[in-house]
Amino acid sequence: MTPSNGSRQYTIAILGGGSFGTALSDISANNGHQVRLWMRNPEQVQGINDDHVNHRYLPGFSIHPSVWASTDLQTVLADADIVLIAIPSKSFRSVVQQAGDLLKGKIVVSTTKGIEPVTFDLMSEILKEEVSDIRVGVLSGPNLAKEIVAKAVTASVIASEDDDLCEIVQGVLHCDYFRVYSNHDVYGVELAGALKNIYAIVTGMGAAMKMGENTKSMLITRSLAEMSRFAVKLGANPLTFLGLAGVGDLIATCTSSLSRNYQVGYALGQGKSLKQAEEALQQVAEGVNTLCQVHQKAEELGVYMPLADGLHKIIFEGYDVQQLVKSMMMKELKTDVEFMVR
Ligand SMILES: NC(=O)c1ccc[n+]([C@@H]2O[C@H](COP(=O)([O-])OP(=O)(O)OC[C@H]3O[C@@H](n4cnc5c(N)ncnc54)[C@H](O)[C@@H]3O)[C@@H](O)[C@H]2O)c1
Numbered sequence: 358m359t360p361s362n363g364s365r366q367y368t369i370a371i372l373g374g375g376s377f378g379t380a381l382s383d384i385s386a387n388n389g390h391q392v393r394l395w396m397r398n399p400e401q402v403q404g405i406n407d408d409h410v411n412h413r414y415l416p417g418f419s420i421h422p423s424v425w426a427s428t429d430l431q432t433v434l435a436d437a438d439i440v441l442i443a444i445p446s447k448s449f450r451s452v453v454q455q456a457g458d459l460l461k462g463k464i465v466v467s468t469t470k471g472i473e474p475v476t477f478d479l480m481s482e483i484l485k486e487e488v489s490d491i492r493v494g495v496l497s498g499p500n501l502a503k504e505i506v507a508k509a510v511t512a513s514v515i516a517s518e519d520d521d522l523c524e525i526v527q528g529v530l531h532c533d534y535f536r537v538y539s540n541h542d543v544y545g546v547e548l549a550g551a552l553k554n555i556y557a558i559v560t561g562m563g564a565a566m567k568m569g570e571n572t573k574s575m576l577i578t579r580s581l582a583e584m585s586r587f588a589v590k591l592g593a594n595p596l597t598f599l600g601l602a603g604v605g606d607l608i609a610t611c612t613s614s615l616s617r618n619y620q621v622g623y624a625l626g627q628g629k630s631l632k633q634a635e636e637a638l639q640q641v642a643e644g645v646n647t648l649c650q651v652h653q654k655a656e657e658l659g660v661y662m663p664l665a666d667g668l669h670k671i672i673f674e675g676y677d678v679q680q681l682v683k684s685m686m687m688k689e690l691k692t693d694v695e696f697m698v699r
């Protein structure tokens with residue numbers, strides 16, 4: 358691997374020792390930075406420090422030996438220049454509150470793809486609410502953790518209004534298998550990362566039901582139309598949805614069995630209950646909570662989201678999938694590219 362970050366070496370704290378936090382720690386260490394990984398489980402800490410493997414989340418993959426893990430949040434954050442957060446959205450605020458003033462003055466990048474219930478806050482909004490004087494960015498894109506640790510050629514997007522932050526994070530993570538683009542549309546990049554999980558559940562379900570390529574293509578394309586329509590209504594830049602964080606991540610997540618959201622959909626399509634699907638996964642699939650938040654918000658705002666609405670009907674309102682699909686196909690006809698409007 359060839360890092361492209363020039364000479365500056367940073368101390369990077371990564372909060373969250375699941376699949377994505379571990380993948381980010383591996384890239385950062387490969388690029389010559391000092392990496393501290395905060396994990397809450399002492400056995401997993403030992404696995405990283407002694408075996409250089411995350412036995413629970415990324416078994417079989419070697420992580421760079423210089424990654425140092427700890428359960429002590431204070432030690433991990435103490436002299437970090439940059440903090441990358443990969444904590445599921447449901448615990449994000451509480452972890453940020455725990456870190457508190459230790460985040461002050463630092464570059465803090467959320468990599469979490471979810472929406473907080475009740476507030477409808479995205480993670481960058483939580484960071485700004487909880488800590489004053491921090492420089493906030495968001496990393497999102499088609500970034501399946503297992504492919505990254507296997508060093509498959511991958512690209513991502515760092516979004517921030519702070520150009521200097523974007524440049525620093527691009528330099529920190531960029532190497533010959535990981536390319537990082539920048540974007541000023543923080544809200545759009547972050548919302549896209551959360552929204553695509555809904556549609557990965559839809560296509561996972563379709564895959565289990567043996568959908569063909571025509572169906573898959575229809576679902577992904579109409580998903581892009583409705584997620585863009587929703588995000589634009591909330592103030593996102595429509596062009597973001599044509600980039601890596603939008604259509605890029607939608608394609609990766611809606612077509613890969615590595616995606617946990619796709620796996621939840623697949624289990625539902627096999628006739629399993631949501632509880633069974635989530636229990637079998639034993640990892641975070643953000644899409645179910647995102648579906649609930651988006652369904653409610655779309656109703657409040659009057660945004661037309663037939664696929665999200667249909668999925669909500671199947672999972673939470675007891676509708677029969679085949680009947681629902683038939684009724685959706687028989688709805689009033691529309692033009693193809695009235696992309697951002699109803
Ligand atoms: N895995 C990927 O491919 C990927 C890629 C990009 C973004 N993301 C996003 O990153 C976030 C994390 O996903 P992941 O794949 O790493 O999940 P994961 O299920 O693999 O791991 C979650 C990690 O968070 C930790 N955690 C949960 N609650 C915690 C708390 N209260 N305090 C401390 N640690 C806590 C768990 O112990 C675990 O280590 C999600 O929002 C996901 O959408 C994941």
Ligand SMILES: O=P(O)(O)OC[C@H](O)CO
Binds near residue numbers: 498500554557615641
């Ligand atoms: O495994 P998922 O479904 O959480 O998706 C992981 C990443 O978001 C893909 O970019």
